[in-house]
Amino acid sequence: MAAVAAAAGTFARRMARSGVLFPRSSPQVWPQAARQPPGLLPAQRRAFSNNKILVELDTSSGVATMKFKSPPVNSLSLDFLTEFCISLEKLENDRACRGLIITSAIPRVFSSGLDITEMCGKSTEHYAEFWRAVQEMWIRLYGSNLVTVAAINGSSPAGGCLIALSCDYRIMVENPKYVIGLNEAQLGIVAPFWFKDTFVNAVGHRAAERSLQLGLLHSVPEAHRMGLVDEVVPEEKLQEKAVAVMAQWLALPDHARQLTKSMMRKTFRTLSSSHPKTPSRSHFQRTWRC
């Protein structure tokens, strides 16, 4: 328990060093239209970047694009998760931003999921901090007030699938090599209940039961049929489609859409108010034999 508390403090300090407010306990309501401060020339594009993620915000449309750029496979390391939360928080605090498209700058992979090297041979405190960061990523993205669209341009197993599932809409590139799903059972581990719930919310109970027990990674057409992704497009159409979907969602009044989203996703507050126990060190070691 002490380790969990210490990890919470460490993660909060990482976020605080970034200048981001932490944590935010209740959803914010943003203005309906992107606004520029009066008297300033509108800067159409703003960008910020770190060594894991690139973010570009088009202030005229209010749409930001977040590109994962952490070779080789955009695995979700502690550093990646921290940068993700910082970037998302910056966008949420930017009154010009209303929507976020998440995609990958790495060919053929959206995200390979949690970084396996973070779960081997580390201290209890590290596991606690890492797990806290995984939860924080999900809480912030699933509970975000922004319209979130996943533009999935590569394989997306496990934690990568969770990121996509946490968005409001998923568009995946049609490619016979790409797969998506929660394959934890194949790895000999159990997807936490909040992974499972997010999956069930997208595909329904029966499809989730089969897919999760077998740890299936689905082809793109299969993922589309079962509702795991909402739309499938050729690679060259992905961005255009993501922008079009975003425009459709942003056409609604923000407050009504945000409150509806918050109502639909209210279970996330259960986790946010009571972070569940971090998996024990022996659990990690047993699972990965390290």
Ligand SMILES: CCCCC/C=C\C/C=C\C=C\CC(=O)SCCNC(=O)CCNC(=O)[C@H](O)C(C)(C)COP(=O)(O)OP(=O)(O)OC[C@H]1O[C@@H](n2cnc3c(N)ncnc32)[C@H](O)[C@@H]1OP(=O)(O)O
């Ligand atoms: C967790 C401990 C027990 C506690 C239990 C409690 C609760 C549940 C907890 C956990 C929930 C976990 C969710 C997860 O996300 S676990 C991670 C699952 N991810 C995967 O299974 C994906 C594995 N990777 C792949 O399938 C392929 O790599 C991929 C399709 C993404 C890309 O294929 P490609 O052919 O392009 O590339 P590769 O040659 O396979 O890989 C290149 C390079 O990258 C390394 N790598 C791949 N995935 C990961 C990863 N997730 N973490 C770290 N590193 C990864 C791979 O080893 C290669 O490295 P190298 O050999 O070139 O050095």
